[in-house]
Amino acid sequence: MTTSPHPGPAAPSASPHPLRVGIVGTGGISRAHLPGWRELGAELHCFSQAGATEFAAESGATVHDTLEELLAAVDIVDVTAPTPAHPEIVRAALDAGKDVLCEKPLALDPAEARELVEHADRAGRTLFPAHVVRFFPQYAAAKRAIDTGAVGTLAVLRFERTGALPDRSWYADEELSGGIVMDQMIHDIDQALWMAGPVERVYAQQAIAGSDSTVRTAHVVLTHRSGALSHCRGFWGPAGTAFRYTFDLSGDGGQLQYDSAGDAGIVFDDVASARQDSGDGFLPDVSTLRDPYAAEIVEFATALAGGAPSRVDAADGALAVQVSHAALESLRTGRSITC
Amino acid sequence: MLTARTIDPADPMKVALMSCAHTHAAGYASQLEARADVDLVAADPDGYGDVRGVRVVPTYDAAWNAWAEGPDAIVVTSANAHHKDLVLEAARRGVHVLCEKPLATNLPDAEAMVEACREAGVVLMTAFPVHFAPEVKALRTAITDGTLGEVIGLTGTNNGKLPAGRDWFTDVELAGGGAMVDHTVHLAEILDSVFGPPATVHAVTNRILYAERAGEGAETGGLVTLTYDTAGSRIVATIDCSWSLPADAPTWGGLRLQALGTGGQLQIDAFAQHVGGHDQWLAYGTNTDARLLDAFLGAVREGRAVDPTGEVGLRTVRVVAAAQESVRTGQPVALAGA
Structure with missing residues (x-):
């Protein structure tokens, strides 16, 4: 944007080339990443098995026919493809010398997730798992307060995440998405790890409605090495379920509580809200927040440019996969699993 | 239908509150004292001294013997580990029981309490006000x-x-x-x-x-x-x-x-x-x-079991x-x- 009434030669840019980013996978979450890249003034490229043309029309991205062609044209790769495709794309991008932002989970298999971390180390590139909840200001505020001792020693943590099943068939296929634990709850497992530290035991239970298999809930109980206990509760509700997230963190010096449903900065009455677009229940409404997706992308780019390190690194992404995988093993065996 | 004693509808029910150890004792005492259909005695063997405005006696014996024919019902608000002895004594005497939660501190105690009250034909209700x-x-x-x-x-x-x-x-x-x-x-x-x-x-x-x-x-x-x-x-x-x-x-x-x-x-x-x-x-x-006590007193008068029963208390134990x-x-x- 220019405010000059006398257009002249463009001022020299601080960076001679705009950042060139290649978005691989152009489904729902890729749209959430767009504002961040736009904020950075990035030049957009994309490649996808499906929907690349529509995405390009919306975003102005340059469409590539192959992953190789995209990798040759960009500096950074943003992996927003379905989960099972993550490892192969990440490896190809690292091998091409690119830094990589990858949606969570990094991989479904913990060994493969760890291997991706090592792969990035060997390649000398940065792999950044998109644990966006760390960039939600409510969680970031709680984390800062915990780190400064505001609630003393953490004892019992509860996290809830509620939404509708994403309207894309691969999410409902546990083999592809890892189910509600690996896809949705991994956010809260990552929060528990971030706030209360490493975990030594994991117990999980899941219930899937017999009358509607898209409606399901999972409970995961984590025993942290510190002695703290965490409860994560995920829910993919029936059609029309609004996105909601809560936490309740108790320490021996106080409590921190948040409920997005009680975050009433803007309240429409029933008449007015019936006329509002209520969203799809798949992603949270972040319109009143500093966009957490943009914040993570800007923080990633800043870290790459030699600025402050990011609050999440590849090892964090692999650890979240490891603990989530232990939860899946607990679901399968009915046993408490030692991590 | 329970077999233990019946109470003349015209008479107030003789109720002994057994111990002031539980924080709920004072609340139950004031609710019961306010009722015209209840004659209340509260035992305070530990000497807490903070259940007031009712007839307080210093021992369980004094409460059991506060009436010539003994109480019709007891409300057990002792420390959890002491529930069992009080409830078994009530069953032995054919006295109905409202017992604080948890019913007992271990499973064998809870099973013995439920069994004794069943055999005695007395009401055993577990106090879950919520x-x-x-x-x-x-x-x-x-x-x-x-x-x-x-x-x-x-x-x-x-x-x-x-x-x-x-x-x-x-x-x-x-x-x-x-x-x-x-x-x-x-x-x-x-x-x-x-x-x-x-x-x-x-x-x-x-x-x-x-x-x-x-x-x-x-x-x-x-x-x-x-x-x-x-x-x-x-x-x-x-x-x-x-x-x-x-x-x-x-x-x-x-x-x-x-x-x-x-x-x-x-x-x-x-x-x-x-x-x-x-x-x-x-x-x-x-x-x-108040609703809990009302349900208990009604069940005792009518000689029938009432939820939450002793069995429910046992299952939660x-x-x-x-x-x-x-x-x-x-x-x-x-x-x-x-």
């Missing part, structure tokens, strides 16, 4: 009438401060344990009333909260995860039983329960009704103690015992015959 909260009733109704569709998950929280003024609450010998014993059974009773007993119980505990004040070995934080098998499908429920409310909070604690189904979500807060303000908590909700076993073994416990 059973009578309209919010809890609304939840039971929404589940049983199908409003919530197929229910698949529940999360309950019964969080409070460390019980103050009565140290036995955190004495493992007298209370049977800590927060998990104190705060699991209310929610377990609500779940039992809708789904029956759980199939599996898993629990983890710690003692980080109030670690300086809690009795030795008493857990102050805990998460109890239950599964219920109903009509071929599974329900998962977790109870947070922690004493996690900070000591300077404006109220003692509360009880919340959220149910998730194919028909949507319901959350209840049994202690939500209050007038607030900075550091203010003016509760105005239903007096569930079984849940706690399984939770304690799970804490010891680190693994979930399957409840036989569930």
